Amino acid sequence: KAGVTQTPRYLIKTRGQQVTLSCSPISGHRSVSWYQQTPGQGLQFLFEYFSETQRNKGNFPGRFSGRQFSNSRSEMNVSTLELGDSALYLCASSLEGLHEQYFGPGTRLTVT
Amino acid sequence: AQSVTQLDSQVPVFEEAPVELRCNYSSSVSVYLFWYVQYPNQGLQLLLKYLSGSTLVKGINGFEAEFNKSQTSFHLRKPSVHISDTAEYFCAVSASSSNTGKLIFGQGTTLQVKP
Numbered sequence: 435k436a437g438v439t440q441t442p443r444y445l446i447k448t449r450g451q452q453v454t455l456s457c458s459p460i461s462g463h464r465s466v467s468w469y470q471q472t473p474g475q476g477l478q479f480l481f482e483y484f485s486e487t488q489r490n491k492g493n494f495p496g497r498f499s500g501r502q503f504s505n506s507r508s509e510m511n512v513s514t515l516e517l518g519d520s521a522l523y524l525c526a527s528s529l530e531g532l533h534e535q536y537f538g539p540g541t542r543l544t545v546t
Numbered sequence: 547a548q549s550v551t552q553l554d555s556q557v558p559v560f561e562e563a564p565v566e567l568r569c570n571y572s573s574s575v576s577v578y579l580f581w582y583v584q585y586p587n588q589g590l591q592l593l594l595k596y597l598s599g600s601t602l603v604k605g606i607n608g609f610e611a612e613f614n615k616s617q618t619s620f621h622l623r624k625p626s627v628h629i630s631d632t633a634e635y636f637c638a639v640s641a642s643s644s645n646t647g648k649l650i651f652g653q654g655t656t657l658q659v660k661p
Contacts, residue, residue, distance in 0.1 A: 438589070467647040477636065477651035490646035524589055528647050533578045533597070533640045535647060537589035 435461055438527050438538035446544045452513040455541045459506050459527030465489075466508040467535060468500060471522040480523075483508050484530065512543075520545045548573040548639045552652035560660050561629055567622040567655045569637030576642040579620040580649065581611055584634045593635075596620060597642075607631070632659045 439458045447453050459466050468480040479492040483502035500510040506527075512519055522542050526535035553568040571577060578597050582590040594605025601613040611622045620637060634656050638649040 440589075465647045467649070469649075469651075476653045477638075477649075479648050479650070482647040484647075490648050492648075526590075526647070526649075533642070533644075533647070533649075534580065534592055534595050535649060536592065537582070539589045 438525055438536055440523075440525050440538040440541050442541060443539065444542045444544075446546060447515050448546055449515055449517060451515050452511060453515060453543060454509055454511045455523055455525075455543070457508045457510075457525030457527075457538060459508070459525075460536055462529065463527035463536070464506050464530050465528045466502060466506065467526045467528070468508070468510050469524045469526065470494075471524060471540070472520075477524070480510065515545045517545050519543065548575075548577060548641060548650045550637050550639055550650055550652035552635075552637055552655045554655050555653065556656045556658065558658045558660060559627055562626050564625050565623065565627050565631075565657065567635050567637075567657065569620045569622065569652060571618050571620065571637070571639050573618075573639060573641065577639045578642050579611075579613060580638045580640075581605065581609070581620075581622050582636045582638060582651075583607075584636065584654075586633075590636065593622070627657070627659050629659050629661060631657060633657060 465484045467482040482490045502508045522540045524540045526537045528535045549572045581593040596613045604610045637652040
């Protein structure tokens with residue numbers, strides 16, 4: 435089975451712009467979670483989607499949003515980018531009812 | 547709420563020596579526990595998991611971990627490390643009663659294997 439894929443792998447944006455990141459889960463996985471990884475804050479949970487519904491949300495401002503499509507693919511959007519949004523954004527998928535998550539390679543976002 | 551503390555930010559060790567990476571957690575409810583590994587410029591790879599049953603769990607690449615409920619610990623061990631084990635290792639927990647995909651991670655431990 436193919437693993438979790440994320441596009442793009444690298445992205446450079448300017449402060450104030452918005453960005454959309456994409457995640458395709460492992461086939462059959464219906465839960466998709468997003469995490470932000472920075473040197474200072476480590477790995478932090480952003481949100482989780484299941485069956486096109488946000489099921490849980492971390493402590494991030496409303497500039498961070500996401501959605502999930504009927505094929506379980508997910509996107510996350512960050513509006514009005516700030517320098518502090520520079521991070522590795524990781525997507526993970528899991529089977530319903532199982533807590534183990536499988537991660538993609540991440541999208542490295544740099545905000546200048 | 548849950549929290550995870552990885553007691554060492556860096557662990558240097560010589561090749562073929564044993565290693566232990568320490569992880570303590572805090573939770574008011576039952577938890578599932580995981581160890582992930584991250585190689586440079588890559589995502590996280592699941593090493594092993596504790597869901598229930600035997601407290602000694604074996605994972606990939608020769609790693610194992612022991613769940614100790616009384617000490618709220620889940621330390622990762624390998625009897626003989628290789629250069630290729632150099633990476634960052636993350637301990638994570640999730641509430642077993644939760645039906646949402648939310649993992650709480652420790653700050654990570656960098657394992658540096660020296661020749």
